[in-house]
Amino acid sequence: xxxxxxxxxxxxxxxxxxxxLLHDHLDGGLRPATIVELARQTSYAQLPETDPEKLGIWxxxxxxxxxxxxxxxxxxxTVGVMQTREALVRVAAECAEDLAxxxxxxxxxxxxxxxxxxxxxxxxxxxxxxxxxxxEGERRARANGHRIRVGALLTAMRHAAxxxxxxxxxxxxxxxxxxxxDIAGAEAGYPxxxxxxxxxxxxxxxxxxxxxxxxxxxxxxxxQALQWCGADRLGHGVRIIDDIQVAEDGSxxxxxLASYVRDKRIPLELCPSSNLxxxxxxxxxxxxxxxxxxxxxRATVNTDNRLMSGTSMTQEFVHLVEAFGYTFDDxxxxxxNAMKSAFIPFDExxxxxxxxxxxxxAELKSxxxxxxxxSTSGSVDSEG
Ligand SMILES: [Zn+2]
Numbered sequence: 001x002x003x004x005x006x007x008x009x010x011x012x013x014x015x016x017x018x019x020x021l022l023h024d025h026l027d028g029g030l031r032p033a034t035i036v037e038l039a040r041q042t043s044y045a046q047l048p049e050t051d052p053e054k055l056g057i058w059x060x061x062x063x064x065x066x067x068x069x070x071x072x073x074x075x076x077x078t079v080g081v082m083q084t085r086e087a088l089v090r091v092a093a094e095c096a097e098d099l100a101x102x103x104x105x106x107x108x109x110x111x112x113x114x115x116x117x118x119x120x121x122x123x124x125x126x127x128x129x130x131x132x133x134x135x136e137g138e139r140r141a142r143a144n145g146h147r148i149r150v151g152a153l154l155t156a157m158r159h160a161a162x163x164x165x166x167x168x169x170x171x172x173x174x175x176x177x178x179x180x181x182d183i184a185g186a187e188a189g190y191p192x193x194x195x196x197x198x199x200x201x202x203x204x205x206x207x208x209x210x211x212x213x214x215x216x217x218x219x220x221x222x223x224q225a226l227q228w229c230g231a232d233r234l235g236h237g238v239r240i241i242d243d244i245q246v247a248e249d250g251s252x253x254x255x256x257l258a259s260y261v262r263d264k265r266i267p268l269e270l271c272p273s274s275n276l277x278x279x280x281x282x283x284x285x286x287x288x289x290x291x292x293x294x295x296x297x298r299a300t301v302n303t304d305n306r307l308m309s310g311t312s313m314t315q316e317f318v319h320l321v322e323a324f325g326y327t328f329d330d331x332x333x334x335x336x337n338a339m340k341s342a343f344i345p346f347d348e349x350x351x352x353x354x355x356x357x358x359x360x361x362a363e364l365k366s367x368x369x370x371x372x373x374x375s376t377s378g379s380v381d382s383e384g
Contacts, residue, residue: 028305096137151179267341
């Protein structure tokens with residue numbers, strides 16, 4: 001029997017496929033059991049559950065409420081247990097390990113150093129602890145037969161006034177584990193233009209940054225992030241769909257901003273499951289990623305917050321394969337898009353694409369082809 005989805009990868013194949021992740025929050029990806037242990041060790045008494053399994057469910061349900069503000073509330077607990085050097089090293093190491101076990105070969109993981117100072121750490125000590133954890137996680141992954149490279153993005157919070165200080169920190173630790181800068185937090189009422197000094201500083205330093213924009217908020221936020229702040233990538237950017245009109249006959253018209261984003265190949269860090277939880281899309285099949293992929297925007301697939309969404313890169317790809325019938329070629333396209341859009345130097349991105357990603361997909365596709373040949377000859381035998 002043939003089907004148009006016969007080239008559709010299954011979960012096990014997707015798990016083995018090399019994947020690249022550009023938008024993942026360190027404080028949104030803790031293992032529930034680690035939160036419980038760290039809470040005990042650091043005398044954090046505010047957890048809503050102390051059974052790891054129940055706690056994991058609590059996070060997903062709280063994040064499922066449909067509001068970005070409520071979604072962001074869940075972070076008080078994860079950030080609450082990440083206030084010591086040991087906790088940060090552990091969380092970062094487990095993050096790298098978990099991503100590697102999920103088949104991620106390159107990741108840029110972000111966090112806001114200013115949120116980890118309650119235990120007396122300095123901004124520098126926070127960055128160094130997380131870097132140490134990532135290196136430890138990479139080592140443990142290698143010992144388990146997985147290879148991953150993790151770079152850090154330093155995030156400044158939109159509602160705070162430390163963006164320039166964090167941008168300077170990102171610049172100081174450039175080439176020392178930090179690959180760029182980000183700005184995050186609730187979009188409404190806090191336009192990125194509040195932090196122009198930080199973006200102008202980074203541009204003068206030839207450094208890279210992404211901005212959370214066009215998630216809960218629409219086109220003005222995307223426009224500001226690009227045309228006022230000069231963002232290299234858009235964190236989410238999913239509302240660019242508001243500037244695209246699809247007529248009844250299927251013809252598509254792009255507005256000026258959507259055209260600009262596509263023409264300039266501006267990477268969209270799309271996070272399907274997270275968008276469903278915050279109400280930015282009604283279902284996977286309705287998620288704008290389908291149209292954006294068809295129109296050849298520089299679309300990438302990301303997890304955002306693995307704990308709150310109960311997801312992984314494999315899981316995100318599984319959802320998209322189910323919703324859109326994506327093939328190995330589509331998954332490779334998203335992965336190459338992400339690698340092209342990473343903040344590490346061009347030659348290193350190219351090497352990852354040519355030496356890791358393309359061979360990885362070629363192997364999976366050839367295994368699939370031989371499997372097909374085997375099952376085809378099997379059916380001929382049974383008929384003849
Ligand atoms: Zn995010």
